[in-house]
Amino acid sequence: GVQDGFTTEPKRKFTYVLVSPKYTEAPKPADAKAADPAKPADAKPSEDPKVLEDRRKVDLALSGQVEKFIDKLDESKGEGFADVAKGFGWEVKSSDLVSAGTLPDDLKLPVRSSTSAKKTEDLLFDIQVTSDPLSKISGAIPVGDNQWIVARLDKEEASRVKTFDEAKADARKQYISEKAREAMRLAADDTVKKLKDAAASGKSFADAAKELGLEVKTVASAGANHRPDGDDEPAGLSRAVAMLDAGSIADPLLEPVKSPTRAFLVHLTKREVYKQETPEAALQAQIKSAESSNAKMAFMAWLGAKTESAKIERLYKR
Numbered sequence: 001g002v003q004d005g006f007t008t009e010p011k012r013k014f015t016y017v018l019v020s021p022k023y024t025e026a027p028k029p030a031d032a033k034a035a036d037p038a039k040p041a042d043a044k045p046s047e048d049p050k051v052l053e054d055r056r057k058v059d060l061a062l063s064g065q066v067e068k069f070i071d072k073l074d075e076s077k078g079e080g081f082a083d084v085a086k087g088f089g090w091e092v093k094s095s096d097l098v099s100a101g102t103l104p105d106d107l108k109l110p111v112r113s114s115t116s117a118k119k120t121e122d123l124l125f126d127i128q129v130t131s132d133p134l135s136k137i138s139g140a141i142p143v144g145d146n147q148w149i150v151a152r153l154d155k156e157e158a159s160r161v162k163t164f165d166e167a168k169a170d171a172r173k174q175y176i177s178e179k180a181r182e183a184m185r186l187a188a189d190d191t192v193k194k195l196k197d198a199a200a201s202g203k204s205f206a207d208a209a210k211e212l213g214l215e216v217k218t219v220a221s222a223g224a225n226h227r228p229d230g231d232d233e234p235a236g237l238s239r240a241v242a243m244l245d246a247g248s249i250a251d252p253l254l255e256p257v258k259s260p261t262r263a264f265l266v267h268l269t270k271r272e273v274y275k276q277e278t279p280e281a282a283l284q285a286q287i288k289s290a291e292s293s294n295a296k297m298a299f300m301a302w303l304g305a306k307t308e309s310a311k312i313e314r315l316y317k318r
Helices: 049-075 081-087 120-125 164-200 205-211 237-241 280-310
Strands: 011-019 141-143 147-157 253-255 262-264
Touching (some): 011 049, 011 081, 011 120, 049 081, 049 147, 120 141, 120 147, 164 262
Antiparallel strands (some): 141 147, 253 262
16 A cells, blocks of 8 residues: 555675776876877877787786686685685675665676666676575676676665654655645646637637746647757657647646656647658668568577577576
8 A cells, every 4th residue: 555655675785896907007108298289288198009908918817817706606605705805816895784776886887898778786686595605696797997896695685664754754755746746737727728718719829828927939840759959848749749639738748757847738739741751871771770680580599499409408507
């Protein structure tokens, strides 16, 4: 019921390492006057190929160390996390019991080269503990600028229904928000009625709106591809008029949806049908995209069939 809407966030405590590559400094020009005068003073100089190669080697070496660290944890079934990390010369840190939104800054670095939209905090709170002690280990998470995070889940506190004292502030805020939305909806509906009455008496929408003290804005086109121009247009404009008859007023649009602070009253002046020309380049791009998608699906189907026929079985699961 109502209580389900007031729950605490799940919290977790982690022991972790954040390891970063240690690059040697790039050599600086011996003579500052030799710098290209055409470049701004704060422009970043192009990297020396040797420096780039040295950094690549450092990145590869660090990646190898992280892989060895994971292997050692596998061998020890996750035991001795801190001791193994210190053996690599890495600083071991521990967080408090925190929610996904209050993790330490170094556990909120952006995931590097990720094919999913998940953030580091998502990956850490996705850890599912089983009877296998290794299930508490996050695995190596590539983050930031060639950095790595490996974390162990030490403790967790599941989400629970808040006590009365904990929920008081949230309940009051929700009550105020609901009443404000209700009052705004009633005021908007009343205004729409007045505008319709004015239209019935022969007044234009713009004149009637101005008499009511409303600001009027004209949008030349509100087709399917329309994007709001600033904050003085509703995000749902194209949807609101999609099925509306010309000369009609749409239902009030309250925005933002969750906690509305404004209401938009949309009047459709006229409706026109037009043919959208598809440029040849865009058409070819769509064809190429479809071909690529079909090729990928065909490959995955082939791979799935081969895997099944080969009867591949995973003998060890993390």
